C-alpha cells in the first residue's frame with residue numbers, strides 16, 4: 771500500500787512541520803508530504819519545504835481577499851496533489867467549510883494550551899501564552915485535535931500537560947510548550963495516517979491496544 775499523502779499548512783517558522791518531517795524520514799510516520807500551503811510569503815516553512823523538494827503554494831490574503839475563492843483554490847490544489855490528510859502546523863487562517871467537509875476527520879490542528887481552556891477565536895500563537903500567564907494557571911499544555919467548523923472545538927486526539935509553576939514570562943511558557951508540541955504532534959499524525967483513531971462525536975478512541983492516548 772502506498773504512503774498516505776499529507777499537506778502541511780503553516781504560517782510561521784515551521785518547527786512543528788520540521789518535527790513531523792524528521793519523523794517521516796525516520797520511518798516513524800508512514801506518509802509523504804505532498805504539499806506545503808502558507809498564507810505568509812515570509813514563512814520559515816517555505817524554506818523547509820523547498821529544501822526537501824516539497825511543493826509550496828502561497829495564498830496571501832492580498833491575492834485572495836474573498837474567502838470562498840481562497841478556499842476553493844486551496845481545495846483544488848489539495849485534490850490535484852492527491853492529498854489524503856491535512857496537518858495544520860501553526861496556520862493562522864480558519865479552514866473553509868468546503869475543505870473541512872471534503873476532509874472530514876482528516877484534518878489535525880495543534881493548539882498550544884489545554885483545550886477547551888484558552889481556545890477559540892483570537893486565541894492563537896502568543897495570545898494564548900499571554901492569557902495563560904496572566905491567569906496564573908499552574909499547568910498549560912498541548913492539545914491536538916481534529917478540525918471541525920468551529921474554532922478549536924473538534925474532537926481531541928492527544929493532550930499533554932506542561933507544568934509552568936516556575937516560569938517568569940509568556941515567552942518562557944511558549945518555549946516549554948513548543949518542546950512538547952514537537953514530541954506530541956508526530957505521534958498524533960502517526961495515529962491518524964495509520965487509521966488508528968475511532969471518532970465518536972467529540973470523543974476519540976485508539977483502535978489498537980498499546981497505543982498512546984487517553985483511553
Ligand code: GRF
Pocket residue numbers: 780781782783784785786787859860861880881882894895948951
Ligand atoms: C505553535 O506553538 C503552534 O501550536 C501554534 O503556533 C506555533 C507554531 O510554531 N499554533 P511553528 O511554526 O510550528 O514553529
